[in-house]
Amino acid sequence: MAHVGIDGERKSGIDIRAEHVTATMAISNIVKSSLGPVGLDKMLVDDIGDVTITNDGATILQRLEVEHPAAKVLVELAELQDSEVGDGTTSVVIVAAELLKRGTELVKNGIHPTTIMTGFRLALKDAVKFVKSTLMVTIDQLGDDAIISAAKTSMASKLLNADEDFWSKLAVDAVRSIKTHTADGKARYPVSAIHILKAHGKSSTESELVSGFAVNVQRAAQGMPSMVKNARIALLDFPLQRHKVQMGISVQVDDVSEVEGIRQRELDITKERIQKILQSGANVVLTTKGIDDTCLKYFVEAGILAARRVKKEDLTRLARATGGHVVVTLADMEGNETFDAECLGSAEMVQEERVGDGEMLYIRGTAMSKATTIVIRGANEFHLDELDRALHDVLMVVKRVLESAAVVAGGGSVEAALSIYLEKQAQLLATREHLAVAEFAQALLVIPRTLSVNAAQDAIELVAKLRADHHAAQLDPKDNNPLKFTGLDLFSGDVRNNLLSGVLEPAISKIKCLRFATEAAITILRIDDMIKLNPKPPPDDPRRGH
Ligand SMILES: Nc1ncnc2c1ncn2[C@@H]1O[C@H](COP(=O)(O)OP(=O)(O)OP(=O)(O)O)[C@@H](O)[C@H]1O
Numbered sequence: 001m002a003h004v005g006i007d008g009e010r011k012s013g014i015d016i017r018a019e020h021v022t023a024t025m026a027i028s029n030i031v032k033s034s035l036g037p038v039g040l041d042k043m044l045v046d047d048i049g050d051v052t053i054t055n056d057g058a059t060i061l062q063r064l065e066v067e068h069p070a071a072k073v074l075v076e077l078a079e080l081q082d083s084e085v086g087d088g089t090t091s092v093v094i095v096a097a098e099l100l101k102r103g104t105e106l107v108k109n110g111i112h113p114t115t116i117m118t119g120f121r122l123a124l125k126d127a128v129k130f131v132k133s134t135l136m137v138t139i140d141q142l143g144d145d146a147i148i149s150a151a152k153t154s155m156a157s158k159l160l161n162a163d164e165d166f167w168s169k170l171a172v173d174a175v176r177s178i179k180t181h182t183a184d185g186k187a188r189y190p191v192s193a194i195h196i197l198k199a200h201g202k203s204s205t206e207s208e209l210v211s212g213f214a215v216n217v218q219r220a221a222q223g224m225p226s227m228v229k230n231a232r233i234a235l236l237d238f239p240l241q242r243h244k245v246q247m248g249i250s251v252q253v254d255d256v257s258e259v260e261g262i263r264q265r266e267l268d269i270t271k272e273r274i275q276k277i278l279q280s281g282a283n284v285v286l287t288t289k290g291i292d293d294t295c296l297k298y299f300v301e302a303g304i305l306a307a308r309r310v311k312k313e314d315l316t317r318l319a320r321a322t323g324g325h326v327v328v329t330l331a332d333m334e335g336n337e338t339f340d341a342e343c344l345g346s347a348e349m350v351q352e353e354r355v356g357d358g359e360m361l362y363i364r365g366t367a368m369s370k371a372t373t374i375v376i377r378g379a380n381e382f383h384l385d386e387l388d389r390a391l392h393d394v395l396m397v398v399k400r401v402l403e404s405a406a407v408v409a410g411g412g413s414v415e416a417a418l419s420i421y422l423e424k425q426a427q428l429l430a431t432r433e434h435l436a437v438a439e440f441a442q443a444l445l446v447i448p449r450t451l452s453v454n455a456a457q458d459a460i461e462l463v464a465k466l467r468a469d470h471h472a473a474q475l476d477p478k479d480n481n482p483l484k485f486t487g488l489d490l491f492s493g494d495v496r497n498n499l500l501s502g503v504l505e506p507a508i509s510k511i512k513c514l515r516f517a518t519e520a521a522i523t524i525l526r527i528d529d530m531i532k533l534n535p536k537p538p539p540d541d542p543r544r545g546h
């Protein structure tokens with residue numbers, strides 16, 4: 001690159017495209033075998049030997065520490081899907097990689113990348129429209145059982161599957177219990193109000209739903225009450241310690257008794273601080289930092305329940321739920337120390353209870369919003385972590401179904417229907433984009449194909465059967481032919497009506513999956529040049545040679 005004055009390596013055109021396809025296919029191939037109810041798990045061991053066993057696409061990719069820039073786009077894509085939808089992280093990566101592969105093939109055949117991108121966008125728009133107009137079914141039509149079915153579909157590939165009745169009920173109850181309404185009267189289910197606590201021991205079916213907020217801390221001293229009713233909670237983000245004269249300040253004393261005086265004053269300052277908190281009416285004190293013995297003594301004397309080392313995020317959530325504020329300092333604008341009673345949160349009851357091997361603090365009847373905690377039990381750390389991740393997917397799915405009240409049939413049904421529909425659309429297009437739309441249609445089939453391969457079934461035959469049914473459904477002018485819900489039955493190796501069999505997914509998660517996958521493929525397709533600068537050599541050491 002010396003001739004243009006760039007110190008680095010430049011790759012452009014088809015070379016860089018081919019490299020991107022290789023990198024993204026490698027990523028997609030890693031997660032492929034974990035797709036679907038018969039997908040397998042991955043064990044990941046990091047550089048310090050920590051083991052993670054998981055089936056969750058986003059988690060697998062996050063732990064891989066991918067370096068290739070194009071592959072990183074896919075990893076971020078999975079993260080986006082995880083935070084926006086919760087479920088579908090494996091599917092989104094597989095679809096995006098397939099779209100990119102097919103898009104690059106078209107470029108190789110001489111189609112301009114811009115045409116391909118326009119074609120993909122067009123296909124996406126048509127696909128979303130078709131899902132909304134034809135494939136989507138509302139919960140009103142199906143009844144409440146559909147919510148449970150959607151939860152079960154989401155956990156089909158996860159550890160939770162063994163006790164699906166138990167977990168789906170627990171998840172639906174949990175999400176329902178935190179229902180709130182927005183200003184314009186819409187029901188909302190903020191999943192962040194569900195707190196998941198992991199406790200070792202017992203079997204996973206002994207997990208329980210606790211109404212209220214549970215925090216994994218104990219009261220700081222035995223002499224404190226273990227239960228406080230009508231709790232007024234002070235939420236502090238500073239340590240409660242004996243006040244000390246600051247570092248670097250020197251005090252000259254002539255008389256030994258004056259040292260005692262300084263000590264006494266230090267104690268008094270501490271006592272005054274605690275008094276200020278107590279005078280505001282607080283009877284429970286939680287802090288993210290420590291509480292030393294001197295302060296504990298004052299709390300025990302006043303009969304206050306105090307706990308230290310509460311996680312910051314727990315405290316912030318608790319502040320939201322109880323209507324309090326996290327206080328970071330007692331100092332006010334004038335330089336005095338005060339504690340405002342308005343910062344206190346309130347709850348009906350705060351109680352310490354025994355769970356598993358340790359104690360936990362339960363905060364029940366929080367003033368502002370409802371809070372729910374799921375205490376999950378399990379044999380070991382790996383088990384608990386994976387249960388937690390799977391439960392997160394399920395909770396998000398239930399939330400999506402309850403909020404948007406619409407589902408689609410799963411098991412490759414939507415993908416097959418869309419592929420038939422888009423093929424037809426491509427034929428109707430009289431522009432150059434029709435090739436890209438046709439490739440988009442083909443790319444979607446990667447989902448039913450992978451599902452059948454993972455289930456050790458004949459992928460070619462099953463996908464052909466699926467397509468035949470959807471073709472018949474779309475030929476039917478009546479528009480509600482039940483064949484449009486045909487999906488895979490992976491256990492018997494046949495096709496069936498997945499709407500009736502209860503394999504359901506939230507419509508919104510399918511739509512977002514298509515949208516994110518297309519955007520990611522386009523982002524990478526736009527790149528036609530990559531310049532990697534050489535690292536700068538270290539500056540010459542002036543002492544060298546001396
Ligand atoms: N009983 C079932 N029969 C057929 N297909 C199913 C069944 N249960 C789930 N599926 C399909 O499995 C796919 C979901 O698989 P999986 O949960 O492993 O991946 P994901 O949701 O894409 O990613 P992740 O759950 O890791 O975030 C969906 O396409 C769904 O329709």
Ligand SMILES: [Mg+2]
Binds near residue numbers: 087088154155157393
């Ligand atoms: Mg899933």
